[in-house]
Amino acid sequence: MNPDSVAVVIPAFNEESTVAGVIGVAQRLTADVVVASDGSVDDTVNVARQAGARVLDLQPNGxxxxxxxxxxxxTQAEYVLMLDADLTGLTPEHLHLLLAPVTNGQLDMSIGVFEGGGFVTDWGNKLTPHLSGQRACRRAWLLGVPHLGEERxxxxxxxxxxxxxxxxxxxxxxxQVAQVLKEKKRGFWKGARARTRMYADLLTFGWRKKK
Known part of the structure; x- marks a missing residue:
């Protein structure tokens, strides 16, 4: 597979402590690594640029x-890997696991679920695996998703x-992959409120689209 045919895209909001690590792993697969900072108010943009990613500084938070x-x-890459910016334990092997069944024509999309990275993130990921942010597919297919750019x-x-x-x-x-908990990043109560809002928005998607 030609590395130039693959891009890694990383949406990020206030992930200055972890985004460089995710970028570093992504760069071992491809030079085409794009971080879209979603209105970050910490040092995410500078950290991501210093790590060597192309960075989109989007304002305000959308x-x-x-x-x-x-x-x-x-990017113009044929295939994309979509990664969250707060991953820990990520390796190039994980990226190959996601990408291989798509590039060899077995799947149209692979969806990554955590295993052994930590009880809380494992449990949450397995309870709602369809909400995972770790995915591989063709870029054109993903751009064809209705409402993609409208959904938080x-x-x-x-x-x-x-x-x-x-x-x-x-x-x-x-x-061995996990995510840094929102409660750890933002403090318990702010993190818990953010998690509640996130799941409320995620789990009411179908109901909202039927209105």
Whole structure:
């Protein structure tokens, strides 16, 4: 596979402590790494630039969906890996696990789920695996997802498009990968409120689109 045919896109909001690590792993797969900072007010933009990524400094904060779409439009790669910016334990092998079934034509999309990275993130990821932010697919397919750039959290829209188009997809286990909990990044109460708002938005996608 030609590395030039793959881009890694990383939506990020206030992830100065972890984004460089994710970028570093992504760069071992491809030089085309795009970080879309979604109105970050910390040092995410500078850290990501110093790590060697192309950075889109989006203002104001508009949500992960608009950030993801902007990152997709900033590359011409045939295939994309979508990664969250707060991952820990990530290795190039994990990226190959996600990408291989897509580039070899077995799947239209692979969706990464955590395994062994930590009880809380493992549990949350396995309870709602369809909400995972770690995915691989063709860039053109992802840009074709209805409402992609309108949703604060785009994963439900992506999952709905998988079902509506009859696309071939499967879950791929990512051993020892985890995410930094919102409660740890923002403090317990702020993090808990942010998590509650996130899940409320994610889990009401279908109801909102039927209105």
């Amino acid at each position: 949500g992960k969906g608009p950030a993801l779409k902007a990152a997709l439009e900033a 959290w785009p994963e439900p829209a992506i999952t709905a498009h998988l079902k509506n188009t009859g696309a071939r997809w499967d879950y791929i286990e990512l051993p």
